[in-house]
Amino acid sequence: MKRERAKLLAIVAGGVLFNLVFWREKIALNTLLYDVFLLLILFSLYPKARRSSTVGWLTLGHLICLAMIVVHNSVISKVGCCITMALLAGFIEYIHRSAWYAGGSVLLNGGFVIASLFESFQFEKTSTPGKRKYGKLILFAIIPLLFSIIFILIYSSANSVFSEVVGKFWKWLGTSITDFLDLISWQRFFFLLAGLYLTGWIILKSRMDFFEKKENKCEDELLRRRKTATEKRNDLLNSISRNLMGKLGKGMLALKNMNTVGLLSLVLLNILLLIVNGIDIAYLWFGFEYGKDVNLYKVIHQGTDMLIISILLAMAILIIFFRGNLNFYRHNKWLKYGSYAWIIQNCILVFSVFLRDYYYISQTGLAYKRIGVLFYLLLVMTGLVTVFWKIYRKKTTYYLFRVNAWSVIILLVGATTVNWDEFIAAYNFRQKDKILMPVDYMLTLSNKAIPLLEQNADVLREQLKKQEQLGFLKDPCEACVVNSLQEKKEAFMNAQSGYSWLSYNLSDASIKRYFSESSKLSSK
Amino acid sequence: MSWKLFLNSLKIWVGALIINSFLIFVYATATENIGAGILVSVFCFIGGAFVTAPLLVIVYHLLKISFRIPYGLQAQLAWFGFTLATIVVALFIGVALWTRIWWEEKDFQLFPVGIFLSIIISVSISFGSLRKLRKSIYEHSLA
Numbered sequence: 001m002k003r004e005r006a007k008l009l010a011i012v013a014g015g016v017l018f019n020l021v022f023w024r025e026k027i028a029l030n031t032l033l034y035d036v037f038l039l040l041i042l043f044s045l046y047p048k049a050r051r052s053s054t055v056g057w058l059t060l061g062h063l064i065c066l067a068m069i070v071v072h073n074s075v076i077s078k079v080g081c082c083i084t085m086a087l088l089a090g091f092i093e094y095i096h097r098s099a100w101y102a103g104g105s106v107l108l109n110g111g112f113v114i115a116s117l118f119e120s121f122q123f124e125k126t127s128t129p130g131k132r133k134y135g136k137l138i139l140f141a142i143i144p145l146l147f148s149i150i151f152i153l154i155y156s157s158a159n160s161v162f163s164e165v166v167g168k169f170w171k172w173l174g175t176s177i178t179d180f181l182d183l184i185s186w187q188r189f190f191f192l193l194a195g196l197y198l199t200g201w202i203i204l205k206s207r208m209d210f211f212e213k214k215e216n217k218c219e220d221e222l223l224r225r226r227k228t229a230t231e232k233r234n235d236l237l238n239s240i241s242r243n244l245m246g247k248l249g250k251g252m253l254a255l256k257n258m259n260t261v262g263l264l265s266l267v268l269l270n271i272l273l274l275i276v277n278g279i280d281i282a283y284l285w286f287g288f289e290y291g292k293d294v295n296l297y298k299v300i301h302q303g304t305d306m307l308i309i310s311i312l313l314a315m316a317i318l319i320i321f322f323r324g325n326l327n328f329y330r331h332n333k334w335l336k337y338g339s340y341a342w343i344i345q346n347c348i349l350v351f352s353v354f355l356r357d358y359y360y361i362s363q364t365g366l367a368y369k370r371i372g373v374l375f376y377l378l379l380v381m382t383g384l385v386t387v388f389w390k391i392y393r394k395k396t397t398y399y400l401f402r403v404n405a406w407s408v409i410i411l412l413v414g415a416t417t418v419n420w421d422e423f424i425a426a427y428n429f430r431q432k433d434k435i436l437m438p439v440d441y442m443l444t445l446s447n448k449a450i451p452l453l454e455q456n457a458d459v460l461r462e463q464l465k466k467q468e469q470l471g472f473l474k475d476p477c478e479a480c481v482v483n484s485l486q487e488k489k490e491a492f493m494n495a496q497s498g499y500s501w502l503s504y505n506l507s508d509a510s511i512k513r514y515f516s517e518s519s520k521l522s523s524k
Numbered sequence: 525m526s527w528k529l530f531l532n533s534l535k536i537w538v539g540a541l542i543i544n545s546f547l548i549f550v551y552a553t554a555t556e557n558i559g560a561g562i563l564v565s566v567f568c569f570i571g572g573a574f575v576t577a578p579l580l581v582i583v584y585h586l587l588k589i590s591f592r593i594p595y596g597l598q599a600q601l602a603w604f605g606f607t608l609a610t611i612v613v614a615l616f617i618g619v620a621l622w623t624r625i626w627w628e629e630k631d632f633q634l635f636p637v638g639i640f641l642s643i644i645i646s647v648s649i650s651f652g653s654l655r656k657l658r659k660s661i662y663e664h665s666l667a
Contacts, residue, residue, distance in 0.1 A: 115595045115603035153558065166558075174554035186637070207594045 003045070004120045010041045011117070011200045018195025023188065026495075026503035027078050031069050033502075035062075035085065038202050042092050045203065049092040058088050061413040068416040072448070073505040077416040084413065085202065093205040094212045098398065099405035104211035109201055116204040218398040224328045255329050262321045266338030269317075273345045280352040288359060304373060307353045311380050314346050318387050319397055327394045336391060343388050350377050350384070365428040365435045371420065375411060382407040419507065425449040429456045436472065437463040443484045447492045448507050451514040454485055489515065532650065532657050533583040536608075539646035540639075541576070545569040547638045582611060591658050601654055605647035609640045 017037055021030035039059070042049075049055045062084035068077035089109070090102030109116075156163035233239070318339055326332055357373045383404055390400050425445055428437050429452065439460050442453065453460070460481045468475075496512060545565040553561030590604035613636045620632070647654075 112593065112595075112603060114606040115593060115599040118599035118602040119595050121598075153562075156558075170553060170558060177551070177554040186633070 007045065007120050007203060008117075010045070010203055011196060014038065014041070014199030014203065015192055015196030018198060019188070019192045021502050022195070023191055024498065026073075026499055026505075026508075027069065028073055028503045028505040028508070029070055030502040031078075031081065032066060035066055035081070038085070038199070039088075041203055042089060046092045046205075052091065054097070055088065055091050058084060058091055058409075061409065062088050064413050065416045069505065071506050072416070072419040073507045074416070074419060074421070074446075074448070076412075076420070080412045080416040084409070087409070089202045094209065096212065096215055098215060098218070098402040099409060100401055101211040101215040105206075105209075106201075108208045108210065109204065109206045112206040112208055113197055113200040113204060116206050117200055119207070120204065219396055220399040220402075222327055222394045222396050224325065227324075255325055256331075258321075258326060259329055259332055259335055262326065263335045263338055265317070266335065266342055269314075270338060270341050270345060273342070273349065277345055277348045277352070280349070280355075284352055284355050284359075288355075304353055304356055307349055308376065308380075311346050311349060311384075314342060315383055315387050318342065318391065319400065322391050323397055327391075339391050340388065343384050346384055347381065350380055353377060363435060365431060365437050366424045367438060367441055368420070368424070371424075375415065379404070379407060379411060419448055421445045421449040422452060425452040425456075429459060432456075432459050432463070436467060436470070439463050439467075439481070443481065443488075447488065447511055450485065450488055450492065450511060454489075454518075457481055457485060528657055528660065529587060530584055532653055533580055533587055535653065536587075536643075536646050536650050537576070537580055537583055539649055540642045541569055541572050543645050544572065544638055544642035547642060551634070551638075576612075579612060579615075583608060586611075587654075591661055597655055597658055600658070601647060601651065605644050608647070609643040612643060613640050 014034070014037060017034055021033050062081065065077055065080035065084050068074070069081055071077075086106045087099055087102050090096060090099075090104075090106040093109070094102065094105045096102040096105065152166060156166045227235070321335070322339070326335065329335075353373070354377050357370055357377075361370050386400050386403050389395060390397075425442065428435065428442065437460070442449075442460065445453070464477075464481070492511065493515070496508065545568050548568050549561045549565035551561075552564040586604055586608050590600045590607075593600055593603065595603065616636055616639060
């Protein structure tokens with residue numbers, strides 16, 4: 001009873017706090033206040049979770065993201081903070097090992113907030129005779145009220161004095177209603193509701209433990225077992241492969257036939273990839289020279305996109321082959337060797353994609369997507385290593401997804417610790433003599449890069465000239481650089497004037513300091 | 525059983541239409557005059573019945589789902605009412621934004637609030653019959 005009351009109080013307090021700290025403010029220091037409140041409530045409502053090491057590590061990751069919101073105030077730190085908070089709620093409230101299932105449970109939490117809230121309210125339910133009396137009164141009043149309205153209409157059309165009295169009454173009622181509606185800030189009211197909903201989403205554990213039950217059945221180690229007829233029928237991949245293989249996919253020799261098909265496929269795919277890798281090694285690894293005739297943009301973008309898809313497909317194929325009993329087939333030695341070779345070849349492919357990205361960065365500087373490719377390659381490498389481990393140690397697909405989800409979370413938390421806009425701008429300006437800087441892109445970087453961009457405005461103009469001389473640009477707009485920076489500066493200062501201390505963050509504070517110092521210098 | 529479910533869905537739908545028309549009547553009378561109030565509310569009732577008839581399908585299925593979620597009756601119906609109201613309001617706002625006809629009008633910004641309230645009140649009024657329906661569904665499933 002006390003626990004339920006505490007939950008309700010916490011939701012109301014959380015909703016009000018959300019409304020007070022986030023209304024017309026930027027996500028910054030206010031997040032720290034709201035987040036600490038949520039963490040305190042979560043750990044006090046679900047004390048068992050304090051002993052879990054997973055919760056401990058995830059809390060650490062979440063606190064890093066939270067700190068980075070105040071330090072860098074970047075988009076990625078905000079995204080990271082939201083994701084880790086949601087996962088943390090999932091791990092605290094339910095018994096999970098995988099971030100996927102925890103995420104699923106949190107999503108269900110969100111869908112059933114209202115039901116959970118009312119379930120908590122149940123303990124307060126007191127059907128007193130007084131309440132019942134009022135309920136009856138309302139029901140009794142409906143029909144007489146309707147009759148009254150009809151007869152008011154009739155009498156007011158028949159009697160002009162009565163009509164005037166009714167008119168005055170309606171006028172008074174109208175003014176009162178419109179005054180009342182004007183008094184309420186609907187936006188603020190809905191914002192409060194959103195705050196209550198969000199707090200309820202995080203704090204209340206839904207009764208839908210679908211994902212908890214599902215994960216309970218999952219194991220890391222693959223066990224050999226006979227599938228029931230229903231399980232076989234429901235296994236989509238199994239039915240596709242059996243239909244594709246026709247007679248070969250059924251009967252006593254189905255496993256042997258599957259092994260043969262897998263082996264043949266892997267041999268062919270390995271040969272194909274060997275040719276692709278051979279070309280890449282000869283062309284990219286050792287013989288690559290950047291010249292005007294090489295369309296680097298085409299090489300990078302088209303090549304990278306397709307290679308990314310091919311690596312994902314490669315992993316999917318291996319997961320399909322090694323999802324079941326082929327792991328235990330006595331003569332699967334060559335199939336395993338084929339898979340290892342395929343994994344190693346895909347690692348080579350990853351390195352080729354990395355080289356493409358590296359060449360692109362060394363020629364045209366850093367950009368978000370180029371950094372994104374590097375992160376992606378890191379994740380793919382982790383994926384390939386875990387696929388190898390899955391085959392080698394007979395692990396389940398659940399294990400594979402679980403481990404890879406954690407690697408994504410670690411990378412996400414790691415990525416929040418860098419101020420990417422400043423990093424990109426600083427790197428590109430450091431390399432100004434070696435690269436063709438993407439000037440337009442540089443001007444789209446967020447406010448955090450403004451001081452660097454302003455200090456290096458001459459470099460940007462020089463780059464435009466250089467690109468015109470090389471024939472990459474026609475009629476470059478040099479004045480646009482200064483105009484664009486000025487617009488950015490004005491937009492930033494305008495936005496800042498509307499914020500209070502709740503929107504404080506180190507990044508904005510340092511930009512403001514820079515502007516005030518530079519204005520002092522210019523006035524001198 | 526599905527016939528009873530359909531009747532209850534119909535009841536909720538008609539109830540929401542009547543309450544919404546009444547709210548429109550009160551607002552239009554307060555801001556304009558009683559004649560305008562009657563005219564607008566009658567138009568909204570008839571027009572709304574035609575336009576929102578397909579929503580009966582959503583009401584029916586959502587009601588069916590709500591009785592399956594592992595909560596008590598009050599929580600189930602609260603979830604049902606809130607989810608239905610959210611879906612309908614989201615559809616209304618979606619259409620308004622897509623067509624860009626109404627959104628500029630200040631009066632129409634209050635309309636989603638009215639729809640939301642109407643649905644919640646309609647579900648609350650039907651509480652007794654929904655309790656009976658739930659009981660009969662559970663008895664039927666046990667049998």
